Amino acid sequence: MKMSVLEEKLRQKNLKITPQRLEILRAVQNHQCDHPSAELIYQAVKKRYPAVSLATVYKTLETLVQIGEIRVAIVSDGKTRYDTRMDRHHHFLCSACGGVQDVEMRMDCLETCTPESLIGKGTIHRGEVIFHGICSGCEAKQAPAPNTPLL
Numbered sequence: 001m002k003m004s005v006l007e008e009k010l011r012q013k014n015l016k017i018t019p020q021r022l023e024i025l026r027a028v029q030n031h032q033c034d035h036p037s038a039e040l041i042y043q044a045v046k047k048r049y050p051a052v053s054l055a056t057v058y059k060t061l062e063t064l065v066q067i068g069e070i071r072v073a074i075v076s077d078g079k080t081r082y083d084t085r086m087d088r089h090h091h092f093l094c095s096a097c098g099g100v101q102d103v104e105m106r107m108d109c110l111e112t113c114t115p116e117s118l119i120g121k122g123t124i125h126r127g128e129v130i131f132h133g134i135c136s137g138c139e140a141k142q143a144p145a146p147n148t149p150l151l
C-alpha cells in the first residue's frame with residue numbers, strides 16, 4: 001500500500017500520522033515474509049528512530065490491526081506475529097527457528113459444513129489452520145552432511 005493511502009486511512013480514523021507510525025508500518029511490510037513480532041519491528045524501527053519505545057510499537061501495531069491494515073498471523077510462545085497479507089491463507093510454524101511461512105489451502109468445507117462442535121457457538125467468519133513442524137531449512141541443518149563417512 002502506498003504511504004499516502006495509509007495516511008488517508010489514519011486521518012479518517014482521527015489518528016495522528018507520525019513518522020514513527022509510518023516507519024512501524026513500513027517495517028512490518030519489509031519483514032512480511034518473516035511474519036514479524038513486535039520485538040523484531042522494534043529492533044528495525046529503532047535503527048532510524050532510536051527514541052522509539054517498545055510500548056509505542058505495540059500500541060501502533062494494535063492500531064494498525066484495528067484499522068485493518070495488518071492482522072495477527074499467529075501467537076506463538078506468547079509472541080504475536082503480524083501479517084500484512086489480508087487475504088485468506090494459513091501458516092506453517094517451524095518450532096526450531098520460529099519461522100512462519102504462508103500456506104495456500106482451500107478450506108471451502110469450513111463455509112459449507114460447519115463442524116458439529118461449532119453448531120450453536122455463534123457465527124463463524126473464517127477458519128485458519130496452523131501447521132507445526134520443522135522447516136526444510138532447519139531440517140537441512142540438522143541432517144548430517146551427505147559426504148560425512150559413517151564411523
Ligand SMILES: [Zn+2]
Nearest residue numbers: 094097135138
Ligand atoms: Zn526452521
Ligand SMILES: [Zn+2]
Nearest residue numbers: 073083085102
Ligand atoms: Zn501470512
